[in-house]
Amino acid sequence: MDSDKLKILFLATEVEDLAKTGGLADVAKALPQALRRLGHDVRIVCPFYPQVQERLEEKNHLHSELSLQLDSLQYLYNIHLLQLGNVPVYSVDYPPYFSRQGLYDNGYHPYPDNGERFAFFSMAALQIAQSLDFAPDIIHCNDWHTAMTPFFLRTQLSENRFFDSTRTLLTLHNAAYQGVFDLASIPFHRRFENRLSCEQMEDGNRINFLKCGLTSADKINAVSPSYAAELMTPLGSHHMLPLFQQRHSDFSGILNGCNYDDWNPSTDPLLPRTYDQHHLEGKADCKAHLQQYLGLKESPDTPLFGMVSRLTVQKGFELLLPALERFLYNDVQVVIIGSGDPEIAERLKAMEEKYAGRLIFREGYTSKIAHWVQAGADFFLMPSLFEPCGLTQMYSLAYGTPPIVRGVGGLKDTVKPVKDIRDVDRATGFVFSQPEPTALLDVMCNALALYREHSDSYAKLQQNGMATRFCWDDAAVKYEQLYKSALNTEITANQ
Numbered sequence: 001m002d003s004d005k006l007k008i009l010f011l012a013t014e015v016e017d018l019a020k021t022g023g024l025a026d027v028a029k030a031l032p033q034a035l036r037r038l039g040h041d042v043r044i045v046c047p048f049y050p051q052v053q054e055r056l057e058e059k060n061h062l063h064s065e066l067s068l069q070l071d072s073l074q075y076l077y078n079i080h081l082l083q084l085g086n087v088p089v090y091s092v093d094y095p096p097y098f099s100r101q102g103l104y105d106n107g108y109h110p111y112p113d114n115g116e117r118f119a120f121f122s123m124a125a126l127q128i129a130q131s132l133d134f135a136p137d138i139i140h141c142n143d144w145h146t147a148m149t150p151f152f153l154r155t156q157l158s159e160n161r162f163f164d165s166t167r168t169l170l171t172l173h174n175a176a177y178q179g180v181f182d183l184a185s186i187p188f189h190r191r192f193e194n195r196l197s198c199e200q201m202e203d204g205n206r207i208n209f210l211k212c213g214l215t216s217a218d219k220i221n222a223v224s225p226s227y228a229a230e231l232m233t234p235l236g237s238h239h240m241l242p243l244f245q246q247r248h249s250d251f252s253g254i255l256n257g258c259n260y261d262d263w264n265p266s267t268d269p270l271l272p273r274t275y276d277q278h279h280l281e282g283k284a285d286c287k288a289h290l291q292q293y294l295g296l297k298e299s300p301d302t303p304l305f306g307m308v309s310r311l312t313v314q315k316g317f318e319l320l321l322p323a324l325e326r327f328l329y330n331d332v333q334v335v336i337i338g339s340g341d342p343e344i345a346e347r348l349k350a351m352e353e354k355y356a357g358r359l360i361f362r363e364g365y366t367s368k369i370a371h372w373v374q375a376g377a378d379f380f381l382m383p384s385l386f387e388p389c390g391l392t393q394m395y396s397l398a399y400g401t402p403p404i405v406r407g408v409g410g411l412k413d414t415v416k417p418v419k420d421i422r423d424v425d426r427a428t429g430f431v432f433s434q435p436e437p438t439a440l441l442d443v444m445c446n447a448l449a450l451y452r453e454h455s456d457s458y459a460k461l462q463q464n465g466m467a468t469r470f471c472w473d474d475a476a477v478k479y480e481q482l483y484k485s486a487l488n489t490e491i492t493a494n495q
């Protein structure tokens with residue numbers, strides 16, 4: 001490395017403003033931009049989905065028909081170059097794999113060829129670096145979808161001098177998803193079958209992409225210190241404890257930031273009226289607007305609890321639904337915006353019918369409504385079973401909507417719990433521990449009491465949250481240190 005400025009190839013299968021299903025996209029937009037501000041030459045590689053195509057102009061076309069040849073298999077694909085703020089994005093255009101409406105599934109089931117799709121993507125990213133003559137210092141991989149890249153570097157490409165000084169980081173945004181596939185479903189992998197070790201496999205004949213990455217990457221990190229610590233425990237390791245223990249010295253946690261360019265109530269163009277910490281009148285208008293939009297009674301004093309989430313077991317619906325059955329007897333309003341698991345959606349629809357006028361469930365995914373809920377609600381619900389970091393609670397803090405969270409992972413690292421509703425002191429939200437509906441119900445009732453009976457404390461709680469900052473620039477400095485330690489450790493180790 002001849003300068004302090006690094007060349008970083010950032011691999012992500014979703015990027016905010018291009019294609020998104022969840023928090024990975026938020027990070028894949030904000031972190032590269034923060035790294036650019038530090039002067040690094042960071043470039044993103046992502047798949048070319050139809051959503052990305054909507055952003056495309058003629059000038060974005062870069063390379064036609066790059067060819068990836070593996071034995072008898074040949075993949076001919078194009079690359080488009082887009083610009084996201086100050087960061088170049090190389091988008092891999094291979095229609096048989098990426099020209100589909102869903103990123104990972106058809107709305108009901110994961111695509112059966114996901115292993116093949118993302119193995120191809122992970123190798124294509126390496127080919128793109130070579131075709132651009134961009135020899136990266138660091139390849140930053142994210143979750144299982146891109147976890148094969150370090151494996152390919154250590155096996156198929158181990159003799160390739162182009163990547164001689166390249167080191168890899170694998171970031172875990174959610175280690176519950178591991179990318180486990182029958183080898184037979186991945187033609188791309190036939191060539192690598194005999195390079196796989198037992199610890200990268202499940203039951204002898206299925207490949208685990210995340211484990212391939214965990215065993216091959218130079219450094220590994222989780223998206224919060226508490227999640228990193230939980231991964232080192234039998235209960236929190238998603239059944240991968242031996243692997244995490246084996247990589248203990250290369251493993252760390254870095255808390256995500258919050259992108260205040262996109263999530264700031266004083267500048268948010270999606271809100272009917274903006275507001276800030278010192279002028280909260282606009283928030284009352286946002287609440288009225290949200291109630292009107294959802295068809296709820298426009299009552300300023302009725303506490304409104306909001307949730308914006310992927311519909312998945314992780315997000316704590318097993319706690320929330322029974323808790324709501326008791327909570328909705330109060331004079332409250334609850335709105336849940338979500339998309340994902342159809343079974344959870346069905347249960348929410350049934351509850352909405354039962355508690356008409358008090359519970360609203362909107363199935364779908366619209367950024368605008370997510371912003372409206374963050375601004376219009378009085379409390380934000382996030383009772384996750386586990387949460388690697390969580391971004392929506394950071395947004396709710398910024399919007400003066402105190403979060404109600406379970407004290408796990410990044411939620412524990414970002415929300416300061418209310419201990420006494422008469423004096424919230426420096427608290428920013430409500431936190432419960434036990435994964436029990438009654439524990440959640442208790443804190444929801446405390447929140448209700450605070451809102452109704454201690455308006456000064458409620459206002460203080462809002463203020464505390466709005467004054468809290470989780471800056472991407474700070475997180476980027478920590479990533480920079482981690483990249484440099486990856487480079488240094490390896491260089492020393494190789495001497």
Ligand SMILES: Nc1ncnc2c1ncn2[C@@H]1O[C@H](COP(=O)(O)OP(=O)(O)O[C@H]2O[C@H](CO)[C@@H](O)[C@H](O)[C@H]2O)[C@@H](O)[C@H]1O
Pocket residue numbers: 021022023024026027173174223256308309310337338339364365366367370387388389390391392393410
């Ligand atoms: N129905 C809907 N409509 C509109 N917007 C919706 C939506 N459902 C979700 N979103 C948006 O998707 C993002 C969700 O981010 P989170 O970090 O809270 O969770 P997620 O589990 O997806 O991310 C994973 O990766 C991130 C990033 O590292 C970790 O913070 C997190 O803990 C981990 O589970 C937010 O921007 C939210 O507004």
